[in-house]
Each structure stands twice: as structure tokens, then as C-alpha cells.
Amino acid sequence: MTISSLVQHIQEKQSYLCVGLDTDLQKIPAHLKEQPDAMLQFNKAIIDATLPHCVSYKINTAFYEAMGLKGWEIMQETLAYIPKTHFTIADAKRGDIGNTSTQYARAFFEAMDFDAITVAPYMGEDSIRPFLEYENKVTIVLGLTSNAGSNDFQQLILEEYDESLTMVPHITQGAVSKRLYEHVIGRVASWGSPENLMFVVGATQATEFENIRDIIPEHFLLVPGVGAQGGSLEAVSKFGLNKDAGLLVNASRAIIYASEGEDFANKASSVAKAYQEEMAVYLGNR
């Protein structure tokens, strides 16, 4: 899917909601647990219920890998069930030396047909390039994550940084990257464009959004951390939205585990609809 198709979908739906399918077999409603393919049935019900209110689905690969071979199969079947109208993200946090990243790109862009994959930046340019070589696919690189551990390394202050980054298109002139995550975002942005790169920025980091928009005004940000992790949709939207929306805000647990009963899909739909309605207001206020 192209970014412009995604932007059009966001405008039509008045929603920049991404539903996170972090499906844990232990947390799905009791009446489903007994059935074979319980996890797949749960995912299908959640997708049916939330489809009108969101523009994207994010499959957290860890939850499927934890179930072994069967889980990998359910991941494929879940992806196949999502209509092509919706932007699909493999939340896989992959990244390795070039010849290995090439294999990961094949896994998620060819063996499976995801629109996007999340990638960790620690190993640098040749670990990210193989993903960028795919047309109409999007690489979503970790910038500033939503967890407590984001303070351990991402916020470290650099003594030296590359001032030439301020000359890169799509990066605001004069922005200075002093902290590691700022440097990572600026540097990675220079390897692609807003058409094939997004960045993960946690919703719990709302105070940093203005700063991040100084560095990359045009790129989409994938924003986890609303809901169970406590991030504010209002704050994220206020500082993160740009002319194309430029945000995909993900909620996982708050939607898919909205109820433990037989009404789980209805409740998931209600929560997703409430997010959509709030998003419509913020889109109108831009």
C-alpha cells in the first residue's frame, strides 16, 4: 500500500487508529478458549468488529511465535483475513546484518504480504536498507519507544553529532540532534523518504512530539502506548498531527480485551469507535 492510499483512507474514515492484535491465548474470553483455532476465531471477530473504525492492524509477532508452529500459521491466517483496504504492520522489531535483513524482508514482504514491518536501528544502515528496497512497502524504525527502558539508551546525550543531517530533505533545517533517539531519527530519515519510512514514537512520550516534528515534519509516526500503557491520545494528536495526519495511533489491550465476556467483540467495537470519534475531532481541529 502507498502512503497516499493510507492518507486517503484516514481522511475517509476520519480515523488514524491502528488496532494491535497482541493476542494472548490466556486472555481471550473463556467461551472461546475451548474451541480449536480459538486464537484465530478471536482475531477474526476483533477484525470484523473494528474494521469500520480503524485504518490499520498491527500484528505483534511475539504473541504468535510463543505458540510455535501453530502460532506462525495463525499469524498468516490472521493477516490473510484483513481486507486490503487496511494497512497491515508486522510488529516484529527485526534487524541484522545486510544479508540477514534481506531474509527478514522476504519473510514479511514476500512469504507474507505485510504492508510494513517494525525494525530496530542499533545495527545501522545496512541493517535497514534491505527493507527499504521494496516498492510500496513501509519500514517503521524505532525512534523513541513507549516503555521505561527508553530512558536507558535512547535519551543518552551525544557529544558528537552529524550536523550534515540538517541538510537532508524532509528534515527541518537547523534541527540539532543531541540525544541518541533524535540522532537515530534524523540519520535513518536520510536513508529513505516519508514514502517508505515511518518511526515508532511512544504515546507516553507526548512532551517529545513537538521536538520530533521539528526533525521530521512529514513522516508518519506509529504511536503505541495509548490505553493500557497510559499515553494520552489528545496530547499525541495535538503535537503529532501534520497536514496528512502523519499519525497511526495504536491501541491493543484497551480494545481487544475490552471485555472478557461473550460481548468482547461488541465492546472492542465500542472502544474503537470512541477512539475514532475522538480522532475525528482532532483531525477537524488541525
Added chain:
Amino acid sequence: MTISSLVQHIQEKQSYLCVGLDTDLQKIPAHLKEQPDAMLQFNKAIIDATLPHCVSYKINTAFYEAMGLKGWEIMQETLAYIPKTHFTIADAKRGDIGNTSTQYARAFFEAMDFDAITVAPYMGEDSIRPFLEYENKVTIVLGLTSNAGSNDFQQLILEEYDESLTMVPHITQGAVSKRLYEHVIGRVASWGSPENLMFVVGATQATEFENIRDIIPEHFLLVPGVGAQGGSLEAVSKFGLNKDAGLLVNASRAIIYASEGEDFANKASSVAKAYQEEMAVYLGNR
């Protein structure tokens, strides 16, 4: 497997060789390609041929994921084929927020029974802790990688660093972590011990080994980059070996693709044996 069992195996074999099963279906010998389960047959032949000369196998998950469901199955079967005498590593470069890393730990330590997994450090402490909670399992964190991209972020110089790290057991007093990778190694080392943590340090970074041994004299280092990537076993061994050996040196392409003909297993055995014999010399010279 415990680290002391690994150390004992290294002493018995006079080898710290890890064989990397980065098996690419397109690169295996022509006579095998036609057969069903070609990749598994290839892996079994390589394991049989190299078993006497190595102490560890590293399965690069990307090459299996690229084949979809069938690849995941072959990964499981390959792991099951490796005798329990040998230390098994999932080279998976995983890492995510706590509840997700918990799922990755389940995937590789429970659904599959690997002894160790490689983990990326960018997301900090809560992304690594869930792996450390397993007894007799080892978490191998990226320190300084073997690829060109290691210069992009890992070598950045920090303005601020945590001097309290020099008070952590297993870290040499007075070592100062100025570069990002040094800081990562020192900080991560404080979250575990040499019994449950190793670090990835590329063989192409031989000049840095002395420095790294100043920070973590006791930890095992997993060293890729010998062979196809051009790293020197002699230099790595000179600066990296410690009293317990403290090194696992991985070779993948140089061993598994030593020949494209029907003699591929014999050739793999010869190359592995040559590495072992060279290692015996370095172990003797410590």
C-alpha cells in the same frame, strides 16, 4: 545449559567454534535441492559433519522465517536434531516492551528449547529482563556488531555516561564508557551476570577487544564475522580469550558453503576441523 558446562565442553574439545546455520535454500548443493526437505537434510548433514569440531550451533532465524511456515518447522526440526551436548543459539535479534519480550522468551526458551537467544538493546532494561528470568538460559545482547552499520550508532560518543557503572561487579573498576556500545555493554552487564549474559562483538572489530575486556573481563563474547565477513580468528583470540575461554567464535558461510558439490559435508568438516585446530593453539597459548 549452564556456562560451566559450556566451559567444560570447550576444554574437552579444545574448540570454541560455533557453526552458524544460516541456511539459504538457493545456496545448497544442486543434488540436494530437488529433494523434499532439502534444507533439513542439508542441516542434518552439516551438523553430523561438524559435531566433533564445534561446541555450539547458531540458527539464524531470518533464513527460516523467509520460507514461511515450512521454514519455522525446519527450524524446530533442526534444533531438535542438535545433541544436548552442544550449546544452541537462536540468532533472532529480538527485543520489545516487557510483556512482548516475555512472549519472545516463551517462543525460544519454552515453545523451542534453545539455550540462548540474541537480543537487541535499543529498548532498554525492561526489553531484556524477561529473557534473564530463565534459569540455565543465556541472553546474548548486541554490543559491537560486525557490519559497516555498526559505525552509525554504536560508535557515537556520549557526552554523559553513568560513572556508577564502574561499581558494578564483573565490570572492571575505573573503566569509562564513553561510546554508545561501551555504555550499552556496561549497563546491560549490570542487569545480569556472566552466568546468564553474553555479548555479541564482531570479529571485524578486533582492535576493540582489549577495550571490551576492560569493561567485561569475565563474560562470554559471541563473535560472528570470521570467514565470509573477513574477521581474523587470531586477533580475536589474542585479545578476547580469558581464563574460561570466554569466546564463542561463529563461522557460517565459510563452513556450510565450503563446497557446492556432493562433498559439501566433508568440506564443511575439514573447515570446521581447521578452525578447531587453530583454536587449540590459541587456548594453549593463553
